[in-house]
Amino acid sequence: MLWQGGQVRNTLHIVSAVAQWILLLACLIYLGMDFLRPSTIQSDKVQWTHIRYTGRSTRGVAMNLTAEGGPMQIRNGSIMIPCDGLYLVSLKSLIYLEEEDWLKLTLQGTQKTNSNALWEQIVQVNDSTVNLTTVLYLFREDSITLWTDSNASIWDMSFSVVLITDSLSASCRSWP
Template sequence: MEGEPDAEPGAAEQMHSQREAEEDGWMLWQAGQVRNTLHLVSAVAQWILLLACLIYLGIDFLQPSMTQRDKVLWTHIRYSGNSTRGVPMNLTAEGGSLQISNGSILIPCDGLYLVSLKSLIYLLEEEDWVKLTLQGTHMTSSSTLWDQFVHSNDSRVNLTTVLYLFRENSITLWTDSNASVSDLSFSLVLVTDNNC
């Protein structure tokens, strides 16, 4: 019987260590559950953030935005008709964002402008030459930006150049003789990116 009391404390220790192992297992299981819950919450938060970013980008993409054509200041003019000596041609825009008033193209910004002009000009008078002039006007002063003499035998005009134009200038096209202008194509595009 002396051996029995030794057996009882061993069984109690074994039950105690078994209970501690169960408690440790329970605590590890709870810690794992907390960790899994945190991972789940983190993943859900990331998906919500990703979804919010995609919605933001989608809304920004779907909003009506200005096209590149509307951002760039430009005009395109087609004209056929008679030109009277000393009177600017009555130009009207076929398209573009630059304003035209009384046949004059109004310049809204300082900057470099690409100019393209093509036309056929026929003399209506008994002269050998007619001068076509692109004129810039600021307030009351005006200056010649470009001119070309056109001979009666070769009536083609072809200009492509870059001009620096100033805000509040206006651009007009003149002839120094009565002439017939046909298939005039005139384009003016702001090249420099000025915020005006």
């Protein structure tokens, strides 16, 4: 009888220990779920826009850009800057000249009272590929537009603007 009582007691200890380990493992998994999930960027907090364009440009007229994605607004073909900060600007395109041997492609910033060229590139007949990657400091309520000084055909343009500093600062406008 003593032997059977000791065996029952040992079995109860083993079952209790296994149950405790299972409960401990379940608690660790429950508490660690946030760490196990892959991190994702919430696009409503990051200010960005991506534009794809194929079409014609007209001498002295801003290109009529429309957004393919992103929360930044585009108004009358201009990208509206929602926050003060550093922006990564990337533009890649093929340009085919129609009338002249070269054209000037200009990324222009427009502030409330004045406009200035943020970036310019001369495109020649024998070099129709445009690649731009730069960081610009832009101000809230400014806008940026893309201009050409000659008629041309624009193919497969990919144009992105991404805020790379803290978009949750006080200088950042919340878009509806």
